[in-house]
Amino acid sequence: MAKRQRKNDKKEKETNWQERVIQIRRVSKVVKGGKKLSFRAIVVVGNEGGQVGVGVGKASDVIGAVRKGVADGKKQLIDISLTKASSITHISTGASGGAKVIMRPAAPGTGVIAGGAVRTVLELAGVKNILAKQLGSNNPLNNARAAINALESVRSFTDVAAERGLPVEHLYT
16 A cells, blocks of 8 residues: 555656757767768756756657656756745856856746746746846757756755854844
8 A cells, every 4th residue: 555655656746847848959970871860859857846957868769859858857957945936045147158147036026037948947947036148158058057057056045044054034134
């Protein structure tokens, strides 16, 4: 009985994950007999509850590439601490390759003001109110990774208070 309950819990945990494909690109490799075609899929995986990951998969068919991208995204998951207004606690920047992303917390009702891959990452992370800007490269993979990098550097007040060994009330004074 307990085993069956664990399996049901596991299925429930897996079903709340959402996947969105950012880009599918046909790539080729020159080999002895000519060109070998394959597909690269960039996938964002999130549960809209503070966990998100970006994965890349390559395979000879699109479905296989997406499946590998989802598996890679679940390996790359990060946890994000959100405020009561479903925003981040402070301004954050992230970079990956030539892409740079700046994120600012926003008031309730603002919505997700971001573009491209950054918007997808933020929506699947569960962020509802935020301002974000992509700078530099417009490469979707680097922008998604820069967004993940920016979200990783966000720390909550309780985390900072625990690091400093202080109660949370002392941070405000």
